[in-house]
Amino acid sequence: MEELVESSKLLKACLDRYIRACSAITLSYSPANKDRNSCLLDAITSELQVVAAYEKSIQTAQSTLSKGRNTCPALVPIESLPSEVLEWIFELAYYSWLRSVDIENFEPVDGEDEDVPSDYIQYDMNVKLPHPMFPETLTRVCVRWRQVALNLHRLWSRIDLPIFSQSYKRLLLRGNAFASRAAMELDVHILMASGEMESKSLYRRMDRFCATIGSKIRALQLTNGVKSHPQFPDSYLASLLAASFAHLTPGTLDHLALIDHYPPGANLIESAELAQSSDRDIIRIKLPQRQIAEILGPIRSLWLKSHFFPWESPAYYGLVDLRLLTSGEARSVSIESAQLRNILSACPKLRTFQCGIEVKEANTATQGSPGPVYLAELEELHLRQMEYYENQDVISLISPGPKPLSLSIQIARPSLSESLFHAHVLAFFARSNVTTLYIESHSSCPRLPLGRLLTDSPKTTCIIGLRGFNLTQETVISIDPGQSYLTQLDCLNLTQCVCHIESLQQMVNICPVRMVKLPEPDLLVDNEERVRWNPRTLDRLAPIFPVVKCVKEDTSVEEWNSWGIVEWDWGTF
Incomplete structure (x- = not known):
């Protein structure tokens, strides 16, 4: 205590003396002196750099004192709570924060102003560099909060990587830090929000990043919100898929979401060894079909918008959450009612089903009319994106259980x-x-x-x-x-x-x-x-x-x- 008081007095005295010296040297310097090499000007320039270093030291001291103050339950009542309650509060606050900055839940909006290019996309870019960088902020409040936050692996399990500027490099480093603090479960969201960032360097970095964390990825969402260039019609989603999919561990992935707001026309996703070279409407994954099947088979949640795996793919087996949607930019995508019936039959524990693609009615004269598929666990059925005269072909296939x-x-x-x-x-x-x-x-x-x-x-x-x-x-x-x-x-x-x-x-x-x-x-x-x-x-x-x-x-x-x-x-x- 005595050391702190004495040091504080000395610091104040030194600062007062330093400020007087700065004022004196500034008054001594004459603007009429055009000599750039004068001793006075060199001293002023040098001290400006020193002052900047002092600012960092003062911030460090302030942070240290704040951490000490924040540990006092009398001044900060939340410190009296057990660690288990703090963990619950942290998770609840983190979830709310994620919902407030997650731009993947917002549809991109084309520019309508006459001065804005027609292919301009406007996003809610609150997620550019999320502020505060939530989990990191918790570690800087006090020693106890730091310990609780670092030990709460779920706080670090969500990795957001919006690609809209060169800051994605910083976010890649942040993602690696999160992965090192998380347990064996990662929820990774990658969003292409700017075509200007598209480059071989980007995908090399993405490939290295996914190679490092791939074995931990349990949920993966890839979103494209950029229109393809007419001269390069491939979907940006295809490049994101190529950089990440090869590093996924079979049996680990629970949730996969592939969202393309601006598909150039590709609708199917297949192994390169099966796709024909003449098939232009296919995204080719450069992996053996067997490996792709091993990755997709254990998935329980599948969200697809504009691009789909073949309807007989093992990706559609054993799901609890299935969403099949299409973008207004995409050409018509359809599935036959018999194919949809097979998918529903293969998902007896389905809880959520959202359908926005065309379902073609089967020829009942030749195939007969089997009864609806019983889905005992179904809790949500969303067909708002289908025209009212189209939803009959879906509703007639489903018989829900007793759940609300x-x-x-x-x-x-x-x-x-x-x-x-x-x-x-x-x-x-x-x-x-x-x-x-x-x-x-x-x-x-x-x-x-x-x-x-x-x-x-x-x-x-x-x-x-x-x-x-x-x-x-x-x-x-x-x-x-x-x-x-x-x-x-x-x-x-x-x-x-x-x-x-x-x-x-x-x-x-x-x-x-x-x-x-x-x-x-x-x-x-x-x-x-x-x-x-x-x-x-x-x-x-x-x-x-x-x-x-x-x-x-x-x-x-x-x-x-x-x-x-x-x-x-x-x-x-």
Whole structure:
């Protein structure tokens, strides 16, 4: 203690003396002196470099003292918590932070301004160099936090590598550091966000990086958000795949996501030894087919957008999470209903299925009409990205088990005289336990008969989500006497809907709703005037709904009532 006090006094005295000396030498130097080699100018220049070094030393001292102060439970109450509770808090905070900076969940948006090139892509680049660099920050608070964070392997298991500038080199070094601190499970996300970075040097570095950590990769997501150059039509995703796939260890990979927002046209992914040289629409993996099968076989979660493995591939066996999507930039991708049936039959423990590709109906006259595939574990079925007249070929193939099911579908323009849902959807309701129903409009903001919504929805429904509907005074609720209908909802999600206060009030009078969730940009119609949601208009919803919540518009409606739909978490299986 005495040493610290004495050193502090000496430091202050020396600093005062030093500042006076700096002032004196500055006053002594004459600007009229144009001699660049004068002793005074050399001294000033030299001291500027010394001061910069002092700044670093002062920061080190400040950091050391802060760490000591932060260990005191009286001043920092969180220090009184057990390490196990701190670990839980760290993980919860880290997960929230990841969700806030993960640009892979955002669709790239083409430039629409006349001064912006048509192929310009605008990303939410909060992830450029995530600040704070979350796990590292935890290690700099105090000695105890450093110990807890370094011993919490899960904090270091997620490696994000967005390639948008030369900073990817720093992120590669960061990834190696994370891998050394993590256990034997890594979740690696690689995103190509700038075509200017594309080079042989990049892929050599990527290859070396993946060779170092490949045996630990349990989840791999490769995302391309860059349009291919007309002279070089190959997908950037193909290069990322080539740099990483060869280093994966068979039997280790649990989750694979290949997301291409701008595919040049390639749709299939095959071994180079099987692909014909004339096949232009194929991404070739320079590995033996047997090795590819050994890597893909144990996968339990598979997300594919725009590029797919052959439908008979072992990649589609034993899955618990399957998502088959296509980009608006890609040419049509289709699967025959018989092929999809085989895939579903090979995944008896499937929990989540999302389909956005065309399913071609089988020739029932020659093949017969077998019953639907029983999926006892199915919890989520999302078909919103399919046209309403296409989803029959998927729904007719599936018979869910007794578990509560979340279903999202698209419907045709509603009518007062007809059911909101086609016959095949109503038949699906009868053989399933739908508790969460998300409905999207096929046409542009049609009026939705709320009476039809309450009578036609499954009576087990607790949550309803609506996207792209007009809920105005003309949608008066009319229910025939004796007709059954929903009498209670836990939550109503509204996105891109035009609403009227009186219509919502009328609905709640018949079917009480505990909570309403909506993104801020939605419109509210009141007294025939459209206004944006704001605190004042939201206050008018409070007498109608006990709980009113706003959500981020860029979050898909299926995620509004869950914590981790988008994030693959192998710990839950």
